[in-house]
Amino acid sequence: MVDLSLQVFGATFQNPILLASGTCGYGQEYSGVIDVDALGGIVTKAVTPKRRRGNLPTRITETPAGMINSIGLANVGLEGFKREKLPWIQENLRSAQVLVNVAGWTVEDFVGVVEGLNEEVGFLGYEINVSCPNVKGGTLFGTDEKALAVLVKALRESTSRPLIIKLTPNVPDIGVFAEICEANGADGLSTINTFPGMVIDVDTRRAVIGNETGGVSGPAILPMGVYATRVAATRVDLPVIGIGGVRNAKDALQYLLAGASLIQIGTAMFVDPFTAPEVVAGISEFCEKHGVGEISELIGALEA
Amino acid sequence: MVDLSLQVFGATFQNPILLASGTCGYGQEYSGVIDVDALGGIVTKAVTPKRRRGNLPTRITETPAGMINSIGLANVGLEGFKREKLPWIQENLRSAQVLVNVAGWTVEDFVGVVEGLNEEVGFLGYEINVSCPNVKGGTLFGTDEKALAVLVKALRESTSRPLIIKLTPNVPDIGVFAEICEANGADGLSTINTFPGMVIDVDTRRAVIGNETGGVSGPAILPMGVYATRVAATRVDLPVIGIGGVRNAKDALQYLLAGASLIQIGTAMFVDPFTAPEVVAGISEFCEKHGVGEISELIGALEA
Amino acid sequence: MMVGYGSEGYAVPFLPRPNSVAATIDGSVGLLIRIFGEGSRRLAQLDAGDSVLLLGPLGVGFDLGQAPRKVLCVAGGVGLAPFILLPRWAREALPDAEVHVLYGERDAAAVFDAGKLRELTGIDAEIWTEDGSLGRKGRITDGLELGDIDLVLACGPTPMLKAVRELALDSGTACQLAVEEHMACGMGTCIGCIVETVDPTTGEQRYARACIEGPVFRAEQLPW
């Protein structure tokens, strides 16, 4: 195994592969199946100020080479996270880095969760979800330049921990939003969240998803994610976390070459929970085969 | 066969299935393979004021359940269209409706093509492409609310023929752009064009597409297209043409139920050129099975 | 158990499908599959040597914990799957218990081979068909009597489950129901497969994940 470790956000990631928010619970759910602590890290399910039931069923359906989810940010809430989830993380994720995904509807919501967690140990930083298409107003901050600037600034003032803003691809130019994040003190970007989508059961004439619409993820969005990552990485100097449709080492390498420092895997873990460790192994093999000594050589190494 | 004909844009479409712009040339290319004149219609490759070579190769590559194209609006130009392509259309497409897809970079470009074609016969109206991700400025009008309003108004003044605006999904809320089109006199909307995307060959470390990026189409974008169609159809009173990822009758029926009056098929025709006639037959079978007397009963018939 | 095909081929089905373990023979698992859509069709077309991804066993199954003496299994359609394994297992766990299986289908053509079923379960299931083309005629719940039953277990379409639940609650019979939901991960991470549940003591309602907190719930837990 080639050493795949790298420094990002002032911390060591043993490899660049993380599990994406909302697709790995709080880490614990995968224990017994894969060694989560051998990954680069995980991003928790979104944490909101209060516990949320989330959307009505049906929440999940299939699409061509992908899926739609409409979970609606169901989560245990700030206090539940501290009490029920963080202890397991603190005990079990000692090598893998942990980012806490934070969601909300007002600046106060986001700042409240961040400040509520600042004193806690066991995680590295925050991934700020301004890009959830599954709740009303979930993409508000992610699609409004002014609102995003205000939010990032407020969050910057509320914590010295790494602050990574997770962007939505549903904008004409994601680079503009990347620049706003950088200008207001963010430490990194995650690209991308899901695309709004809908599936109709033509026999019943109803939307399959209880909430009618949901977010499209999976291999179907791979080329969009690589594109968004490339745009973000060329427009700002911040580390970018590439997300969207990764199912094998080649996909992950596309993100690295496009400029991602880290990569998240979501939907593919549902299809095969061994995907993440296999991607780590595959990247290592690629490095060996191509004489890549350090993973950082690959980051943004796209040739013209 | 159930009668699938319907009235849209003041004209009769013998069925709701059209071939999408850029995927059927000018109709002629398919002759000898399928009976194009038995379809609802075709939308021509974009016509720009002048002949265009288009982008460098490689222009085409595969993605999960889809493809990327970066043709760059290669076309014969206004005069070439009149001289080389329109005569065949006039002679051969007598039952199928023809929409001319128009592209440009300035209001004058668009108006010039439309005015240059107004006197010609053999086609019904214009599909205005403000949503091409493959040329610099191709989505300019499609993502700028003010510019779009100006363009649609100018086009409305330049022709009395049906004017259909083809929107890009790369905006936070496609409904806003739909409303602008309606307010400024458009007769209809087409949703959606492609998503910007990128594929990297990890062995050569180069983008596969010569122009680096291109537009993602195919089944991968089906749920996004159905969603955008639903949003557009509920926000305006104009007929909407649903586009994106259709490969069978069920997919087309999803668009009808979401509110589309007509449906275009693009990428699936590359995979199997018999797709369009099969979709027509499949819709007919569905209507028979479900006792649907008129195709218009299905339009927007999504149940809550 | 989740059954899938990996994501390399962008194959249909993309997501794995939840399936019951219908049999375990010498370390192999057996599934009972009804061809319904793409997932089940593909599964049914597998040849020996083909590979699929299996993840499981997952979640909470039927529980024979209270030493019931008469157990009734009510199977609607492919809901028969869990009850193929259960009778033998029940006889081992509870040598004195009686286990009955009621098995309903739309018509004779849909009914799983009765001889094979006897061989696998070691008992005779009482077969019902809606059109009466095999066994008793009607819906399986039509003649359902829970008088001397200690535990009723049901798996099948939701309307059937609801009917069984009603009868069980009326007669005070312990009752467990296997519910169906769309699933993605099968492991509790995606929170996609939720079922409304109620805490019988506090009355508090909450969404439970069918994949790991179910798919089997007690009748009192389901506020239907």
Added chain:
Amino acid sequence: MMVGYGSEGYAVPFLPRPNSVAATIDGSVGLLIRIFGEGSRRLAQLDAGDSVLLLGPLGVGFDLGQAPRKVLCVAGGVGLAPFILLPRWAREALPDAEVHVLYGERDAAAVFDAGKLRELTGIDAEIWTEDGSLGRKGRITDGLELGDIDLVLACGPTPMLKAVRELALDSGTACQLAVEEHMACGMGTCIGCIVETVDPTTGEQRYARACIEGPVFRAEQLPW
């Protein structure tokens, strides 16, 4: 000819792949496939009775129009495909012509069965391998002499085509080259498969669609 699998299964490959017709036997077509990626792997794994979508024949093939007396076919790798059919066809069309095939591969393991090749073409191809493990050693273009050749036809990797083109233009030999491009429609509608061409008389350059205006171009048409 485009070879695909339909879009229902979102299968890999999603787009059809262009392939040469290597043989036609009693109304069937034969393809020569080198396993390279997913498309060719899937094609090679087909069993009798499996179905694929075939669209063709498409485009412009090699043209023996000028009644050449000595025709040389230069095949690099799987570029051998069109030259399996061509010798017999040439002998029918031009009974007096001599047809030679040069066929190059990296090593002996890659070489198509020489006996089978003789059987199919009716002639002995001259085999080259880069490592000399079979036939002559080196690149096929190393010893290429066009002295008394009237027409040279080539199919294979672009560097090979370029070398053949150079030699042919130098010696004034008529030359046709089959180029490779990514294709989607195969019918001229998508304008995806373009090749830069030049009009030998006017010098005007333009993009031609390899699928219908090619894949075979005359050496003079390619401004390489």
